[in-house]
Amino acid sequence: MSSRKKSSGGIGRNAVPATPTAVARYFDRLPGGFARCALCHRRCLLSxxxxxxxxxxxxAGGTLELPFYGMASAVSIDPIEKKPLYHFLPGSSTYSVGYVGCNLRCPFCQNFSISQSTDAPVQRLDPAGLAESALRASCPSISHTYSEPIVHAEFVEASMRAARAVGLKNVLVTNGCAGADAASSLLSLCDAVNVDIKCWDADFYHDELGGDLETVKAFAETAFRFGTHLEVTTLIVPGKNDDDAQVDSIAAFLASLSPDIPLHISAYRPMYRYAVPATPPRTVRRLVETAKRRLRYVYAGNVSGAPSITECRDCGSVLVSRRGYAVDRSGLAGGRCASCGAVVPMVDLPKEIF
Ligand code: SF4
Structure with missing residues (x-):
């Protein structure tokens, strides 16, 4: 599940589950025609x-097949800030692809029509064609997003290789619930990742969402260790994860890796199986302040009001200012503060691009 809202700009056609065209990695054959999937924490036993x-x-006959290989439920050009990534190629567009299916069951999923069903209209993509489309659209990156890309790891990896071959960057927007092998394989091809850390309550993760907190933590640690640009999102659901202790624990975990990791604290809206009222903006703002005690860059998401600003730590100048998806990045120049020249902890495009 992704907490980030799907673009309405998808260009799907009527769904026709594909004839199996690809065989999965990450599984073991078992006696009696059974198979054990090793892609994610669930380790499903498939009859x-x-x-x-x-x-x-x-x-299929003891082999795991991928009937939705290369099947996209949405293709759109988005601001990179929509992922959300605020410290990676700020102000750029990203060629965004969504799929169907998810390994979690979040009852508040903001994209449930594609994550909790495989009935959405889809179109077939191939890795090289996807990279060509992104180049034609003048996007410097491709984002695998909207639903959960990890359950399509084989296609995502092939697409990331094709993207790198033509000089594009790779972005993953994910719940982080991947086994160690798949996480390493995906992240070794990935330039930036936004990981949902949905709460700091292992029982809630398991019982309510079908996820696994330790797996998500390990995924974030691997991303950091690999040098993949890492940002994290926590969707705040009233009465579920809106206490300061949980957010403080998430912030402490990230700060133990680096206090420069951006954390996005976002407001939930009633969706799918949850009718809990939307998160009050004051709750989001309070939790942003809580996280700021440990992290340097904490942003409020899905709340209106003051622009979201990133300042230079050396001179205090505004580097980037965002209002909605309108981005003023005039304070940033090729990864440095335009005022004092200090290097800033962002991945930026060369100065001449903007
Ligand atoms: S990726 Fe899918 S089949 Fe494999 S373990 Fe996870 S939920 Fe089960």
Whole structure:
């Protein structure tokens, strides 16, 4: 599940589940035609003919097949800030691709029509064609986003290789619930990742969401260790994860890696199976202040009001100012503060691009 809202700019066609064209990695054959998927923390045991919990990986004769390989439910050009990534190529557009299916069951999923079903209209993509499309659209990056890309790891990896071959950057927007092998493989090809850390309550993660907090923490640690640009999002659901202690724990975990990791604290809106009223903006702002005690860059998401600003730590000048998806990056020049020249902890495009 992704907490980030899907673009309305998708260009899907009527869904036709593909004839199986690809075989999965990350599984073990078992006696009796069974198979054990090793892609994510669930480690589904699949009987012959059955699908895993993500709905997109199927046991065909003891082999895991991928009937939705390369099937995109949405393709759109988005501001990179929409992922959200605030410290990676700020002000740029990213060629964004969404799929179907998810390995989590978040009852408040903001994209449930594509994450909790495989019935959405889809179009078939191929990795090289996707990279060509992104180049034609003058996007410096491709984002795998909207639904959960990890359950399509094989296609995402192939696309990331094709993107790198033509000089594009790769972005992953994910719940971080990948096994160690898949996490390493994906992140070794990835330039930037936004990981949902949905709460700091292992029981809630498991029982309510179908996820695993330790797996998500390990994913974030691997991204950091690999040098992949890392940002984190926490969607605040009233009465579920809106206490200061949980947000403080998330911030402390990130600060133990680096206090420069940006954290996005976002307001939830009633969706899918949750009718809990929307998160009050004052709650988001309070939790932003809580996280700021440990982290240098904490941003409020899905709340209106003052622009979201990043300042230079050396001279205090405004580097980037964002209001909605309108971005003023005039204080930033090729990864340095335009006023004092200090290097800033952002991945930026060369100065001449903007
Ligand atoms: S990726 Fe899908 S099939 Fe594999 S373990 Fe996870 S939920 Fe199960």
């Amino acid at each position: 012959p003919g059955s699908f895993g919990a993500c709905r997109v990986r199927r046991n």
